[in-house]
Amino acid sequence: TRTPQKSDKFTFGLWTVGNVGRDPFGEPTRAALDPTYSLQQLAERGAYGVSLHDNDLVPQGASAQERDRIVGTFKRALADTGLKVTMATTNLFTDPVFKDGAFTSADARVRAYALQKTMRAMDLGAELGAEVYVFWGGREGAEVDAGGKLLDALGWFRDALNFLAAYSESQGYGFRFALEPKPNEPRGDIFLPTVGSALGFITTLERPELFGLNPEFAHETMAGLSFPHALAQALDAGKLFHVDLNDQKMSRFDQDLRFGAENLKAAFFTVMLLEESGYDGPKHFDAHALRTEDEAGVWAFAEGCMKTYLLLKEKVERFKEDPDIKAALEAYRVRDERLEALGRFSPENAEALKAEAFDLPALRTRGPGLERLDQLTVELLLGAR
Ligand code: 3MF
Ligand code: MG
Ligand code: MG
Ligand code: MG
Numbered sequence: 001t002r003t004p005q006k007s008d009k010f011t012f013g014l015w016t017v018g019n020v021g022r023d024p025f026g027e028p029t030r031a032a033l034d035p036t037y038s039l040q041q042l043a044e045r046g047a048y049g050v051s052l053h054d055n056d057l058v059p060q061g062a063s064a065q066e067r068d069r070i071v072g073t074f075k076r077a078l079a080d081t082g083l084k085v086t087m088a089t090t091n092l093f094t095d096p097v098f099k100d101g102a103f104t105s106a107d108a109r110v111r112a113y114a115l116q117k118t119m120r121a122m123d124l125g126a127e128l129g130a131e132v133y134v135f136w137g138g139r140e141g142a143e144v145d146a147g148g149k150l151l152d153a154l155g156w157f158r159d160a161l162n163f164l165a166a167y168s169e170s171q172g173y174g175f176r177f178a179l180e181p182k183p184n185e186p187r188g189d190i191f192l193p194t195v196g197s198a199l200g201f202i203t204t205l206e207r208p209e210l211f212g213l214n215p216e217f218a219h220e221t222m223a224g225l226s227f228p229h230a231l232a233q234a235l236d237a238g239k240l241f242h243v244d245l246n247d248q249k250m251s252r253f254d255q256d257l258r259f260g261a262e263n264l265k266a267a268f269f270t271v272m273l274l275e276e277s278g279y280d281g282p283k284h285f286d287a288h289a290l291r292t293e294d295e296a297g298v299w300a301f302a303e304g305c306m307k308t309y310l311l312l313k314e315k316v317e318r319f320k321e322d323p324d325i326k327a328a329l330e331a332y333r334v335r336d337e338r339l340e341a342l343g344r345f346s347p348e349n350a351e352a353l354k355a356e357a358f359d360l361p362a363l364r365t366r367g368p369g370l371e372r373l374d375q376l377t378v379e380l381l382l383g384a385r
Contacts, residue, residue, distance in 0.1 A: 002314075004046030004306040011049040011086050011282040012042055012305075014056040016256075017298050019288035029291050030298070036077040045303055049084035051130075051284060053091040054121035060095060071127065078128070086132065086282045087178075087214075087242055088125025090118045093138035093186065103160035104140040104153035104191060111156060118160075119167055126173040132242045132281070133168070134214050135161065136180035141187030153191055154201070162206045169207075178214035178241040183223040185254045194223050195230035199237055212241030216286060217270065218248035218256060221263070228269040235277045243274065245305070246287030256287040258301050260308035264381060271312040272319070283309060315380055322385055328373040 004010050017038050021029035033041075035057055042050065057074055058067045078085065092102035092114055100106065102114035125133055140157060142149075161177070168175045179202065183193040192198045195215050202211045213234040220230040234240040247257035247267065260267040274283065289301035319325055342349045342356070379385045 002307060002310050004310065006046070006048050006082075008046070008306070008310070009048045009086075009280075009282045010046065010306045010309070011051055011084075011284045012038075012047060012302060013284070013286050014038060014050050014052040016286060016288050017042065017302055018056065019256075019298075021289075021291040021293070023291060026291070030289075030294060033295075033298075035074060039074075039077045039081045039083050041299060042302065043081035043083050045299070046306065047083065047302075049086040049282060051087035051089065051134075051282075052085065052128075053089050054117070054124055055091040055094065058124065060091075071124065075128070085125070085128040085130045087134055087284065088121065088128065088130035088132075089134040089136065090114075090121040092117065098139045100142075101140050101153070103137070104149070104156050106147055106149050106152075111160065115160060115163060118164055122164070122168060122173060122175065123171075125175070126171065131174070131176065132178055132214075133175040134178045134180055134242060136182065136214070137191060138182070138186055140192075141184075141190035143188035157191060158201070158204060161211070165205070165207045165210050168210075175210075176241050177211045179211060180214040180216060180219070180244065182216065182219040182254075185222070194225060195220060195234055199233065199239060202239070212239035214242040214244055215240070216244035216246065217259070217263075217266075218246045218254060218287075219244075221248040221250055221266075222252070222254065224250055227263075227266055228273055231270060231273050235273065235279070240277070240279055240281070242281055242284060243279070244284055244286035245270070245309070246285060258287055258289075258308070259285055259305040260312065261304075265377070267308065268312050268315060268377075268381060271309060272316045275313055275316055318385070319377070319380055322376070322380060324385075325373065325376050325380070328369050328376060332368050332370070332373060 014035050018033045018035070020032055039050065058070055062070065092098050097110060097113065098105070101110070103111060105111050105114070122133060137157070140153070165177060179192065179198040181192050181194050181198045182190050184190055192201055195213055198213055202208050205211055215227070215230050215234050217227045220227045231240065231243070245259045247259055247262040248255050249262055285302070285305040287301070287305065289298045293301070342353050376385065
C-alpha cells in the first residue's frame with residue numbers, strides 16, 4: 001500500500017515540519033508550529049512517531065514548572081495521537097555559548113555546561129520513552145586550527161561520550177547512542193565528518209557496544225560520498241542504530257530536501273538496503289519544506305517523504321521479481337564453488353591458489369552487463385517495467 005501505516009515506522013523530527021524557513025541570508029518565511037499540532041497533523045498522515053531536541057519542546061531557559069507543564073501537555077498529545085517519541089537529542093548548537101564547540105570547547109566551563117544540558121535532555125528523552133539518543137556534533141569543529149586543539153578535542157569528545165553513557169546506565173535509561181556525522185555546516189570543518197570516521201571513533205570508547213550511527217543522506221552527499229555505501233558500512237558493522245533520510249545536491253549548502261527529491265537512484269538503493277538488511281528502527285525524515293513554502297507545503301513535504309519511500313519499496317519488490325533483471329543479476333555474479341572453497345584459508349588452500357592457472361585474457365575481456373542492468377533499473381524507476 002502507498003498509504004503510510006504505523007507499521008512502516010515513519011518518524012519526523014519536530015524541527016523538520018516545524019522549520020520556519022530561516023536561512024543565513026533571510027528571515028523566517030513561515031510561522032512556528034505548536035508541537036502538539038504537529039503531532040496531530042503527523043498522526044493523521046500515518047506517521048509512527050517523532051524525534052526531538054530538548055529545545056524543540058522546552059524553550060531554552062524555561063523554569064522547572066514551565067517545563068513540567070509543557071512536557072505534561074505533550075505527553076497527553078502523544079497518548080491522544082498514539083505517536084511515539086523514538087529518538088531524543090540535545091540542541092548543542094543554537095545557543096551562542098556553543099559557538100566554539102560544546103563537548104569540544106576549549107573552555108572547560110562550556111564543556112561542563114554541555115554535559116549538564118545533555119543529562120537534562122536525556123532525562124527528558126527517557127521520560128518521553130525514547131530508546132535512541134543521537135549526538136550530532138554540529139558545533140564540534142573549527143574554522144581555524146590556530147587553537148591547536150585537534151587532538152585534545154577528540155579526547156574531550158571521547159570523555160563526554162563515556163560520561164554520558166555511564167550516566168544513562170546509572171539511571172537505567174537503556175539508551176542506544178547514535179553518532180551523526182556531518183562534514184561541515186555550521187562549522188567549516190566538523191569533527192568526525194563521515195560515517196567511516198565515526199565508526200573508527202566508536203572503537204575507542206569505553207562502552208563501544210552502546211554506540212552506533214545515525215547516518216544522514218544529505219551529510220554523506222555533502223562530503224561527496226555515496227549514501228548507500230555509507231549505509232552499507234554502518235550495517236556491515238552492526239551499527240545502524242537510526243537513520244536520517246532526506247536529499248541533497250552535492251557541493252551545496254545543507255539543503256535538507258524531501259526524501260527522493262534529487263537523487264532518485266541513490267534513494268532507491270537506500271530503501272533497498274534498509275528493507276533487505278532487516279533494519280527495524282524508525283525510518284526518520286530529517287528534512288524540511290522548501291523556504292518558498294507555506295504550511296500546505298510543509299504537509300506536502302511530509303507526505304511526499306513517506307509516499308516516495310513506499311513507492312521505492314514497491315520498486316524494490318519489482319526489482320527482485322523482474323525476470324530480465326533477475327537474469328542480468330544472475331549473469332553478473334559469477335559463481336565458482338571450487339575457487340570459492342579455496343578462498344577459505346588453510347595452508348593447502350593457499351598452496352593450491354598459488355598454483356592455480358587463470359584464464360586472464362577471458363577475465364579481462366568479459367563484460368559483466370552493468371550497462372544493461374543499470375538501464376533496466378532506470379526503466380523500472382521510470383515505470384516502464
Ligand atoms: C543537521 C542535522 C541535525 C541532526 C539533529 C539530531 C538539526 O544537519 O542533521 O538536525 O539530525 O540535531 O538528530
Ligand atoms: Mg542534517
Ligand atoms: Mg540540516
Ligand atoms: Mg540529521
